[in-house]
Amino acid sequence: MTSAILSADEFELFARMGRLRAVSPGEVLFRRGDSGTAMYVIARGEIDLDFGDDLQVKRLGPNEFFGELGLLIGDHARSADAIAACDGQLIELRHHEFERLVEHDPATVSFFLRRAIMRVVYNEQGLIRRLRRRNHDLQAALDNLHTTTHQLNQTEELVRTDELTGLYNRRGLMLHMQECREIGLTTALGLVLVDCDRFKQVNDEHGHLVGDRVLQSVASILRAVVGPEDLACRLGGDEFCLVVASARREDVMRVASYVVRTAQNLLAMEAEEGIAPLICPLSVGACLVEADADWNAWYAQADAALYRAKRLGGGRVEWQDPLPSTA
Structure with a gap:
């Protein structure tokens, strides 16, 4: 399974571009089925993700992220309850800020997207198998991510390339x-x-x-x-x-x-x-x-x-x- 832990460069970028949010024990960030437009990064504390039925509750800690589809495609139906396990602090990044992230540091966002896509596919396919859910959200996400990744790959190549000669810079x-x-x-x-x-x-x-x-x-x-x-x-x-x-x-x-x-x-x-x-x-x-x-x-x-x-x-x-x- 692809790790949900951010690299140092990714954490620094998201911390700089996102909004800090304090949470208390038992505080509900969202419920299954809620429409979400934000991704969260845990700066301090722990968050429990409850996917319901007989699935094991997943506990995330510092430098881990969740809710990434809200950032990437916006207006996404949440697949789990997200509840604070203790006092903590989160970095909140909303869908409308995604383009700003890409413009600020396309290379770091590109690396993050590759891992996020793999993680989304792994998690969503597992849920589909177990819960027999329709996969229209996943398909929409993958279509959007495919387009965005293609654009980012082109942008990343431009960032790496010398304009006059076409060689790497x-x-x-x-x-x-x-x-x-x-x-x-x-x-x-x-x-x-x-x-x-x-x-x-x-x-x-x-x-x-x-x-x-x-x-x-x-x-x-x-x-x-x-x-x-x-x-x-x-x-x-x-x-x-x-x-x-x-x-x-x-x-x-x-x-x-x-x-x-x-x-x-x-x-x-x-x-x-x-x-x-x-x-x-x-x-x-x-x-x-x-x-x-x-x-x-x-x-x-x-x-x-x-x-x-x-x-x-x-x-x-x-x-x-x-x-x-x-x-």
Whole structure:
């Protein structure tokens, strides 16, 4: 069964956007069949959910939520009695506030929705089997949630994506790292840090439209070399990176060398044809990093190699073994 316990990010978001409500022992929040338009999060205390007949009373505690269909579809007929078991405090979120939640933090709401959908399906199907209830509420909820989830997935993808190049942005990279840790990825990865040489000169001499085209060309090179489990990202400005799903130095160097070599070939074509710049020389720093290390450690190691490539004239790849620990 899917847990009804919120993550720290979800609890913080709902606490910030919802309304606090104090409850006393025995206080009835709603009865079965009542029309509801709110979801509740338990900040303190305990709530009993009584589904009637011979079903066991379910007791919820801090950081757990209930009544989520009221928030998600509004005007939902409650399937249980909700009664306070002791003094407590709830966070109340109403249906009309749902769009505000989505606009404020689409990524967190998207993660919450995925779990909420699974929980709704599990709970509602169990009740249907036992109580032989009609499932029109569930179908309406699933239709609404399917539409909302689709919209949120699109919004989440936009939040993760760099508008100019279509690559993941820094936020997308951070979310990717978080997801890798959540699935227990512990093997080493390759990191390739890419920086445009003389990019300011291109902007100054040819204008920002040409500069944008150069950045898009770099993105195209990275997109061409990434594998299905790799990630290409624009960190900002003229700095990019590739996360390579391999723990082998030769694999990472093959990717890094391809990036530099492709840029060199495009530069040679420009020189022959005398056209405005499509690309500029690329300096690349490459290394292997531990999947469970933080981004600062990853970046420092790859940046040491990138700095050396720049210092040696640019347009080349340099490798960096793990840096000595500062502990």
